[in-house]
Structures are given as C-alpha cells and as structure tokens.
Amino acid sequence: MNISTSYQVSFADLLRASQLGLRRRRRVLWICAIALVSDGVLLFALGNHPLAAAALLAGAFVLHQLTLGTRKGVRRALAEAAGTTEVELTDDAVTVRRPGLHTEIAWRHYRKVVEDPEFLFLYINRLTFTAVPKRGMTSGQKRELAAFVAALNGTTVRPRRPAPIRVTAAAERTGNR
Structure with missing residues (x-):
C-alpha cells in the first residue's frame, strides 16, 4: 500500500x-x-x-x-495546523508533513485504527489521535485503505508499552535554529 x-x-x-x-x-x-x-x-x-x-x-x-x-x-x-498537510500511508508507517513538523509512526505503535466514511482515525492513546480526511483519496485508494485497516485490526495486538514517537521539527531537520 x-x-x-x-x-x-x-x-x-x-x-x-x-x-x-x-x-x-x-x-x-x-x-x-x-x-x-x-x-x-x-x-x-x-x-x-x-x-x-x-x-x-x-x-x-x-x-x-x-x-x-x-x-x-x-x-x-x-x-x-495552518498550511497544507501531506499524509503518506505505506505498509510500514504513516508519515505526516506540514509546515514546521514531520512525523513518522509505524502502524504497530497505534493503539487503535478506525476507518470512518469521512476520516481515518489513528489513535495513539484514548485522547490523542490524528484524523486523516478521505476526501482527497480516489475510490480505489479508499478500497485499498479499507482492506488494509481490516487486515490491520484483525492481526495487530495492542503494544504493552507506550509507542516511541519520532517528531522532527523542520528547523532541526534543516539545521536552522
């Protein structure tokens, strides 16, 4: 995917x-x-x-x-959250980029993944989640995502310890401080 x-x-x-x-x-x-x-x-x-x-x-x-x-x-x-947000969903991780922020989290670190007709909800804990709007996806991408989430929810086990999250500010990546 x-x-x-x-x-x-x-x-x-x-x-x-x-x-x-x-x-x-x-x-x-x-x-x-x-x-x-x-x-x-x-x-x-x-x-x-x-x-x-x-x-x-x-x-x-x-x-x-x-x-x-x-x-x-x-x-x-x-x-x-001002500006354009880019989200890339692969088999291994979710990458979110927006001005000043770059986050990459492996699927296994999400506590819960919920697909809704409007959004894909990626829960890190009970209160912290990322909502990815599905309005920019094609119908083929939505079907592929639905199949992936169904397989993911059927086979994943909740991690025993909190997920390590890698967040890199844009200034740190470019070396500007």
Whole structure:
C-alpha cells in the first residue's frame, strides 16, 4: 500500500473530526452534564441551595466545554495546523508533513485504527489521535485503505508499552535554529 494525500484543514473538518474521534467521551460527558443539571434542580427544590448551586455550576461548565469550549479548542488547534498537510500511508508507517513538523509512526505503535466514511482515525492513546480526511483519496485508494485497516485490526495486538514517537521539527531537520 502506498497512498498519498494532501489537504488544508478547515474549521468544519477539524470540528467534525474532533466530535467523531472523541464520540464516546463526549457522550459520557453529555450524560454527566444532564445529570448534574437535573440533580441541581432537584436539590434546589429540596431546599439544599449551596449544593444545588454547585451542581448547576458544574453542569453549566461541562455543557460549556462540550459546546463553546470545543469550538474554542478547535480554533486554537486550527492555528497550529495552518498550511497544507501531506499524509503518506505505506505498509510500514504513516508519515505526516506540514509546515514546521514531520512525523513518522509505524502502524504497530497505534493503539487503535478506525476507518470512518469521512476520516481515518489513528489513535495513539484514548485522547490523542490524528484524523486523516478521505476526501482527497480516489475510490480505489479508499478500497485499498479499507482492506488494509481490516487486515490491520484483525492481526495487530495492542503494544504493552507506550509507542516511541519520532517528531522532527523542520528547523532541526534543516539545521536552522
């Protein structure tokens, strides 16, 4: 397999990838937020005003993080991901290049690899992942990638220790400091 794609990340792409990539975690947080707010209302009705206020404030904070906080985090991440990102997927590793960053990680070091109709999610741990948009791939490349991911998920075993990651800044590669 040798698939190359390049793209410029938009706010909508990054927001969608963030929401899809952290779907389970976000679902749990939504349930917690709803429980906190409803408990706050119940405690207020029962007359425990300090605890009710604390529950309502905590629920409001979690709801803020799930809505406006997510958008704020995506805006910050978008500033770091400015420029064209090039991704090369081979049988051995994934190489990501963008202005100021060059990363190459072997497939066996990913904790989980998930293929979605819109993205390829490469999880290093439960919260850290790379989302590769599939919009720039041909239908043949998408089929080849789907077959590779199916074979990869069927045969790989989760590593026992954290994966060593090689990240090289552009300045270090060129010798400029």
